[in-house]
Amino acid sequence: EVQVVESGGGLVKPGGSLRLSCAASGFTFSGYSMNWVRQAPGKGLEWVASIGSSSGYIYYADSVKGRFTISRDNAKNSLYLQMNSLRAEDTAVYYCARGSEWVLGVSDHWGQGTLVTLSS
Amino acid sequence: ETVLTQSPGTLSLSPGERATLSCRASQSISGSYLAWYQHKPGQAPRLLIYGASSRATGIPDRFSGSGSGTDFTLTISRLEPEDFAVYYCQQYGRSPFTFGQGTKLEIQ
Numbered sequence: 001e002v003q004v005v006e007s008g009g010g011l012v013k014p015g016g017s018l019r020l021s022c023a024a025s026g027f028t029f030s031g032y033s034m035n036w037v038r039q040a041p042g043k044g045l046e047w048v049a050s051i052g053s054s055s056g057y058i059y060y061a062d063s064v065k066g067r068f069t070i071s072r073d074n075a076k077n078s079l080y081l082q083m084n085s086l087r088a089e090d091t092a093v094y095y096c097a098r099g100s101e102w103v104l105g106v107s108d109h110w111g112q113g114t115l116v117t118l119s120s
Numbered sequence: 121e122t123v124l125t126q127s128p129g130t131l132s133l134s135p136g137e138r139a140t141l142s143c144r145a146s147q148s149i150s151g152s153y154l155a156w157y158q159h160k161p162g163q164a165p166r167l168l169i170y171g172a173s174s175r176a177t178g179i180p181d182r183f184s185g186s187g188s189g190t191d192f193t194l195t196i197s198r199l200e201p202e203d204f205a206v207y208y209c210q211q212y213g214r215s216p217f218t219f220g221q222g223t224k225l226e227i228q
Contacts (some may be wrong), residue, residue: 013121020162022137035217037165037219041131044208044219044221045157045165045204045208045210045219045223046217046223047210047216047217047219048216050215056157059215059216059217060121060216062216070191095165097165100170103151104210104211104212104215104217105153105210105211105215106153106155106167106170106210106212106217106218107155107157107165108167108170108176108177108195109167110164110165110166110167111164112163112164113164
């Protein structure tokens, strides 16, 4: 069974940093692209970042470019999102999602999400 | 950036009825790289349709997608009680891989 499980969320002050992790199982992690998507309270889904299967392709939303870094460790079946210079508007549930074997962006299996809250 | 506009914002229907949800793009989506997701409160989003018209694994055939270019449609032929949720379209033809604002399908 395909599973992705996020961790690392929590309460952080504006300007601070946080690193989210996503543990994948039930599929050949190194064969798939991966995505981070978030949902702010009361808002819709917002795509955050995508990474290709071998990290050769990486894309970010303009709202996080230069502050967030997506990375992966295929040996550990893990995806990461390093978030720096956090702002109040980054408060959201962050979802890790398995992408496609062939294209970036689409997500076919999602985790339950991890909550990131910005507050001073 | 490709902006996706979903309509209507809210759709009120009864079980057994047909639902038609629209997603319009600000520019043509290359390769018909358009997906539809279902999202219920407190749950993970669920992929329904990819490539504009291909059903994801395990999705019932009452869900269908159509369209190309800038106009796309998700149709639910006969609504079941579990289908009431928020639906999002997403384009993945060109980064940034934007989502629409969502359509809330509620029970009338």
